[in-house]
Amino acid sequence: MRLLVADVSHSVIFENIIPxxxxxxxxxxxxxxxxxxxxxxxxxxxxxxxxxxIGIAVSGPVAPDGRIQRASIVPIWAGVNVxxxxxxxxxxxxxADNESNCAAIAEMTWGAAMGAEDFVLxxxxxxxxxxxxxHGRVLAGIAGAGGEFGHMTxxxxxxxxxxxxxxxLELTASLNPALEIAARLLGRAVTIEDLIxxxxxxxxxxxxxxxxxxEIAGRGLGMIGAILNPGLIILAGRGALAGxxxxxxxxxxxxxxxxxxxxxxxESQRVRxxxxxxxxxxxxxxxxxxxxxxxxxxx
Numbered sequence: 001m002r003l004l005v006a007d008v009s010h011s012v013i014f015e016n017i018i019p020x021x022x023x024x025x026x027x028x029x030x031x032x033x034x035x036x037x038x039x040x041x042x043x044x045x046x047x048x049x050x051x052x053x054i055g056i057a058v059s060g061p062v063a064p065d066g067r068i069q070r071a072s073i074v075p076i077w078a079g080v081n082v083x084x085x086x087x088x089x090x091x092x093x094x095x096a097d098n099e100s101n102c103a104a105i106a107e108m109t110w111g112a113a114m115g116a117e118d119f120v121l122x123x124x125x126x127x128x129x130x131x132x133x134x135h136g137r138v139l140a141g142i143a144g145a146g147g148e149f150g151h152m153t154x155x156x157x158x159x160x161x162x163x164x165x166x167x168x169l170e171l172t173a174s175l176n177p178a179l180e181i182a183a184r185l186l187g188r189a190v191t192i193e194d195l196i197x198x199x200x201x202x203x204x205x206x207x208x209x210x211x212x213x214x215e216i217a218g219r220g221l222g223m224i225g226a227i228l229n230p231g232l233i234i235l236a237g238r239g240a241l242a243g244x245x246x247x248x249x250x251x252x253x254x255x256x257x258x259x260x261x262x263x264x265x266x267e268s269q270r271v272r273x274x275x276x277x278x279x280x281x282x283x284x285x286x287x288x289x290x291x292x293x294x295x296x297x298x299x
Contacts, residue, residue, distance in 0.1 A: 030089035055287030100129035102286025111277030119232035124239030178209035218253025
């Protein structure tokens with residue numbers, strides 16, 4: 001679990017990684033967050049009176065009432081009301097949203113989507129996430145599951161996804177398959193950062209793995225483009241750190257799988273692909289923005 005504290009009164013931002021392992025209980029997370037917040041404020045000599053609230057980016061859909069929906073990444077959190085668990089522990093207002101929605105909020109508040117009223121955020125990492133922003137608002141849907149691009153079924157007979165469906169985009173458009181292949185070939189564990197570094201150093205196998213991922217991601221984005229026809233697509237997640245090694249094949253694939261081709265329309269009507277500013281911590285920055293917006297500190 002990662003904690004980012006932004007004390008607006010003193011213009012201080014500090015981040016902490018809390019080692020909890022996998023599948024930790026919400027109550028454990030709440031207690032660990034309380035301890036980390038108290039320790040951080042004491043270390044920096046700050047008063048907790050300045051703590052406006054706690055923003056939480058969740059790896060799953062969050063309903064309007066704060067309840068986590070089918071959380072495939074953290075399954076034991078499904079059905080948990082984040083506010084009911086965290087507010088008694090932290091004694092501050094809790095604001096929670098899906099991590100990709102938070103990423104979109106960060107990008108439109110301080111990042112690559114500043115000034116954009118309408119855009120799509122597409123996140124490539126160990127999973128595939130996304131968000132849709134229309135007229136400056138994230139479209140969460142009736143149950144908080146809007147923008148779950150990773151769980152679009154692109155192959156009904158494909159592999160079983162952790163969400164329980166088959167052939168989800170996440171199974172092939174995330175970097176997990178590439179990491180598994182690279183690890184098998186190299187005989188050791190490979191991180192996303194390792195894969196990208198080797199590709200940038202000229203390893204043809206790693207270059208191909210990233211390009212194959214981008215091809216499938218572009219196909220999925222083409223489906224989104226057919227529905228929304230967005231003017232701006234923000235590429236987020238650590239996959240975007242591959243730069244042109246991912247962006248070039250992804251945009252070429254998107255072009256092949258959309259109705260409107262670049263040559264058919266003027267420049268003003270062509271989709272723009274932009275790498276997000278906060279590829280490493282966009283969800284955390286968005287969680288901070290959740291709090292600041294609710295307190296009128298941001299437009």
